[in-house]
Structures are given as C-alpha cells and as structure tokens.
Amino acid sequence: MFRNERMIGLAVLAVIIAILPQFLPNNYYYDVAIQAGFNAIVCVGLNLLIGYAGQISLGHAGFFGLGAYASAILCTRYGWPPILALLAGALVVGVLAFVLARPILKLKGHYLAMATLGIGIIISIVLNTEAQITGGPDGISAGPFSIGGYTIKTEQTWYWVVGGTLLVAIWLANNLVDSPVGRALRAVNGSEVGAEVVGVDTARYKVLVFVVSAVFASVAGSLFAHYLPQITPAKADFFKSIEFVTMVVFGGMASTFGSLVGAVFLSALPQVLTVFEDYEAMILGAIMMGTMIFMPRGLVPTLGSLLVRRRG
C-alpha cells in the first residue's frame, strides 16, 4: 500500500471513530468499542512483529499484563501518578523484551513459538502466585486514570482516550512500516540472508521490533488496567496471547488496517456469541479454523484482492 492510501485510511478511521458514538446506544456498547480499541492497539504493535517481520509470538499477553500490573501496583501501592506509572511500565517491559529478544529471536518457527509461549505462561504464573504484590487470582485495582487534576470517569471519555491512542498507534506503526527500518523488517521476513548482504543487521532489527511491539502492548495494558475496576491474571494468560495472534492473522498479516479489523471483529464476536452461551467456545473454535482454512491470508487482504480482481 502506498503512503497516501495509508494517510487516507487513517483519516477515514478518524472519521469513523468520531461518528461511531452516534450508534452506541448505551454504556454496554461503549464498553465493547473500548475493549476492541485496547485489543486493536496491541494487535497493531504485534502485527509489526508477526505480519511485517515474520516472527511469531505466543506470549504478548504477558507484556500486556506486565504493563497493566505495573500501572496497578505503582498507582495503588506506591501512589504514583498514572502517567508516570504507564511510562515506567513501558520502560520495564521494553527492557525485559530487549533482554529476552536476542536469545529468543535466534529461534525460528515452532521453536520461537514455544519460547514466546513459555515466557507468556511464566509471566502469568508469577502474576497469579505473588499474591502479596499482585493480589493473586483476584487481581488488583489500578484506580482511575487521572492526569494534571483531570480524572477519566465516564465510558464516553474513555472512548475518546482509547480512540485517540489507537489513531496514534496506527500512525506510528504506519510510519515505521514506510521507513528504511520498516523495509529492513519486511526484508527480514522475506529473506534473512538477502537482507544481511545489503547491510541489514537482522538480529538487531528483530530485537528492535520485538521491543516496539512489547511496548505497544504494555501501554495498552496500562490504560486497560485503569479502565477496568480490577485487573486479573487472566488478562495476561496464554489464551489472551492466542486471542491477540488470532486477531492479527484473522484480519490479515502485514496489514495494519487488517489488524484493526481483526481486533474489532473478534472483540465484538463474543458479545454476539453470548446469545449462544454454552456454544460460545465451540463457535469461536470453528470460526478460527474456518477462516484460517478458507482465508489463510486473512480477511482484509483476501477481500482486497477480490475487489481488485473485480475492478480489473
């Protein structure tokens, strides 16, 4: 996609976010939209890693959870201002991701999947177990998000905060993709040796994108902790990681807007499926299998090429 198309896409998204509240009849729908927004922020970052650089991670909910818990713990236990806690969380997660990335990203395919999965699970077990700090399985509250004396109180305000953050996240991701760094990342996905021989330090770029995607997840997690009355370890567990990856792949890898669509669709889906209550897991599993079998490239690229073919 060309740069201009991306900027138009961003503008269209801004308009959609601006008019969507007209169609949200009550707080329940706001909640769905807000949760979709949080997921989308994580997925836009994760897509840089999975979609563009071609490195899988089955543990990103761990970074999301660490950001959330960093905010909750620093704010409630140590009385930090939320914005500082958010930045501190992002810093800690960034450093952790940096330290882990070099040995991990030497691995490929299934071995990389295993290692990232392991990291995610270890993080969630620690969050579950260290109850005196994390509150254990019951979780911990981060309190409301306030900045400079202003406190976010209503779902409506959260909607605008999350919408704005999402726009910034997409803008940053698109900028990165369209830069020499972004091309180097995509080159790593295309052929590592091919990238190396023109001077791309592939190990360095893999570490870099791992850190960037972890920081995206951490920031989303921090805000999420303030949005929820209580953050629990379930938000950091293996299934949350799988959910993120599924959103990215479902929407379409290496497509920022695909990640967005995937996140929104799969966040809204369980709300629709609650009608089927007991069959929710079955239907979710079937949808995961079905879309991957029939649209292995994901929703947005598949529909995109259908459109192009029709036009052509």
Add this chain to the structure above:
Amino acid sequence: MLASFLQFVFSGITVGSIYALCGLGFSIIFNASHVINFAQGEFIMIGGMATVSLVALGVPLPVAILLAILATMLVGFALEKFAVEPARKASVTTLIIITIGASIFLRGIAQELWDKNFHKLPPFSGDQPFLIAGASLMPQSLWVIGVTVVVIVGLGWFFNRTLEGKAMLATSFNTLAAQLVGVNTKKVLLMSFGLSAMLGAIGGIVITPITFTNYETGIMLGLKGFSAAVLGGLGNGMGAVVGGLIVGIAEAMAAGYFSSAYKDAVAFIIILFVLFFMPSGLFGKSGTERV
C-alpha cells in the same frame, strides 16, 4: 530425606510418562507434516473423559478403554481430514491458529457433552501402595509407567518393522522421495493423527485415576507435552520421551522442595534455558542453512 526424594521421583516419572506420550504425539505429527498440533492435549482429555462416561454407563473398564481409544482416534482422523489437510500449504502461524482453534472447539464440545466438573476412574488394581525405602508407590503409577514402556516398545516395532511404519519414517525424512517410491503421503498424514490421538488417549486414560480429569485438563498437559517434544528436539521420538521424563521429574522436585505454585512454570523455565543455549533442543539436528 531419601524417602521424600524417592517419592518425588516416583510422581515425577509417573506424570513424566504422560508428558512423554504427549510429546511423542507431537513428534509423530510433526514428522509427518511439520504441523504442531496444539489440540494434542485434547486427545488426552477425550480419552479420559470418554472412558469415565462409558464406565458410568456400565460398560466394563477394558471395553470402555478400547472404545475410548477408538473414539479419540476418530477425532484425530477428523481433525486431520477437515482442519489440517485443507490448509496444508498455509504458513506456520496459520496452522498454529487452526490447531488451537480445533482445541478450543473440542473443549467446547466436551463442555457440552459432559460438564465442567472433575471426574475420576477407579485405579486399575486397587489403591494399596507399595512401600519402597519409606516412599509409597501407587499401583496405578506402575500402570502408567508400564503402559508407557509398552507403547514406546510398540512404536519402535511399528516404525522399524512394519511397512506402514517405515513409510511414515520415510515421509518424515523426505516427503518427495517417499512419494516417488510410492508412499501415499496423504495416508501417512492421516495415520500420524490417528496414532497421536491413540497415544494421547492412552495417556489420558491411565492417568485419570491419579489426577482426575475435566474438560480443561488437556490444556496444560498438551503444552507440557509440547515442551517435552521441543526439549528433546522436535521430531525426535526418543528425545520426546527423555524430555517428558525430565520435565516430569523436575516439576515434581520443584513442587516438593521449592513451591508447588511454581510447579507449572518449571517445564517452561527448562525449555527457555535449553532453547537459549541449544536452539534445536537436546537431541535435535542443527542444519546449516543452504543459500
């Protein structure tokens, strides 16, 4: 001192046997198709749960076990036929999501078909423990270990002595060459899922009298079986067995001497250490990239 150590070894080997069977299941499918089947844990769950309900219906235990294994194998065949085969050319990530989707789907069915409660089977030969140097060994543990040994020996025979087994091995070394000499690699793929399902079901059945089972037991067992397989080097059968035992024993030791809360983390900590220093596992082959 020695007694408790021995006790941990016993329980480690028992649960490690299940990880070994599960790891073998991962390896067999991986060899045939380079797919990691994240639904492997569900085979364990289905084996155990199906036996429980058949016994509850009054079916004699041996018959129930046989039927449960067959039912699990059917699920394995169906998984291959309807979920994996149509997506053979998809990327690693896509296939991971498909098999994870399958595992969620199967759990959803299990939750409807049965319920969310824990179920148990009676031990196969009573619950009078043997006392060895102060440590007690349950007869069911001997069942678990014995059955695992029999299965491993049986697999060895299958892969080295039968035509079907040799065809599967050949396919894992070189799919194209195997096709050229007339191996039906599609059938091999189907068989690998049946075989893995069988291993999972057997593991699930023999462990149920010890650990109980419910619709979610497959998740952790499956992930630990995956670590066992990766630890031993993906695709290496003996490696998966050794990996399973290492994970099982380390876990039991950690739970006994350190903290039972971190028991579940042990497998993943081991695997991270091993992967950091030996990126292809303990016995995996490390190939030089050809360009």
Add this chain to the structure above:
Amino acid sequence: MTLLVVDNLSKEFGGVHAVEGLSFAINPGTIHSIIGPNGAGKTTLFNLITGIYKPTVGRILFQDQDVTAKPPYELAMRGMSRTFQNLQVFFNMSALENVMVGRHLHLNRGILTSLLRLPAIAKGDAACRDKAAELMRFVGLERFLDAQADSMPYGALKRLEIARALAAEPALLLLDEPAAGLNATESHEVDEVISKVAKQGVTVVLVEHNMKMVMGISDHILVLDYGKKLAEGTPEQVRNNPDVIAAYLGGGAA
C-alpha cells in the same frame, strides 16, 4: 593494492572438504570469474567470503583488513555485496522496495525518527525511491517498476538481485551464477550489465557456468576442482591449461 585476499582458506562439512587450502588475490577494478565443475566449491567459497559460512581454517582480508568470520551485514558496511544462485528476493515486497532495501546503509535508520516520520525520513525516502528506480532501469527492469516481486519471472528476479546489490554501492560485487537458467537473450543482457558495472569501477567476482560469457568478459579466471585451485590466469591462459582441459573433458585425458 589488492582488494580481497583469500589466504589458505578451508571449509569442512562433516569431514568433507568443500574448500581446501585455497589462496588467491583479487585486484580492484577488474572482472574475475570463478569456474569449475559442479561441486567444486564455488558457492561455498562465495559463502565464506561474504560471511555466511565461517571458515574452518584460513583468513580473508578485505581492503587490507582481516574480515574472517565477520557477519554478512558488517561486510556489507565495508563495501561487499552479492547475489545468490538460489534467489534470496524479498517476495513479500514490491520490486522497487527490494532495491530500496539495498540502500539501507545509506539512509537514516533511527527508530524514533522513523516512528515519527521526521522530515529527514520523507526526504531520504524520496531520493531513495528515485535511485532505486534508476538502478532498475540500469539493469533493464523498467517494465517492472510497479511490479510485486512475487509476480516477476525468474530472469527478471536475477537482475533484481543485481540491482539490489548495486544499491548498496559496493566496492566488491559477487555474483553467483547470474546467467543460470536464462535464455540466450537474457544472458546477453546480464553480460552487458556486468560490463557496465565494472566500467563504473566496481570490482566484480562471478561464479558462472556459461563459458562463453566467462571467456568473453573476464579479466582473470580462477579454476576450482574439488575445493582446490586448479589453475589461475587470463582467459587465454586458462583455456590452454592442460589441467583445466583434463578436468573439463574428464579425468582420463590427463
């Protein structure tokens, strides 16, 4: 001055010597060819020089500095680039972007400047795009300026790799069988591209099976057989070397 010195280089794969005790030097500004029967160790030699394999024994000097076992990207920074016998094209990108990746070392690679798309990035990218397009025309790929890499024919991809390597502005360009699998016309076009590159002062080393091409454009030829040097010299000298004739016509002739 020599540009590249290979000194007593050996590479062993599980007991098999792919390259053994090989020494030679390459002077700047010439076209060198490395020839030899299949399995003579030509591609292994390329992989050793460009840092993809680490030698078992021996040294490699590039611009008078020891670069033995340095990673490929570092050699690229020092002015070495290459193409591959088995294509290493970025099939997930457009043709133009493939060449733009080649400009990597000449662009602003700051992570913050990229995330925020500061003016330096936008300006650098516009220039980079022009330069990449110019290189694509240079190698005769003007038809594919808007193409996706995965939609291009084999012959074009071979030239795309040359354009990508040139984009890095190397002092030494290694081409691994640039004409393999090409028809006569295409092969002739590649031939011309190589001559043009050499005229611009880039030192070219190529592995090639096409004898007509090798004899026509090389200043200097190195003949390998079973990982060892069989002969070395001008095309004329190599053509008349009895060992070379024997190796190519079968062992019995010697």
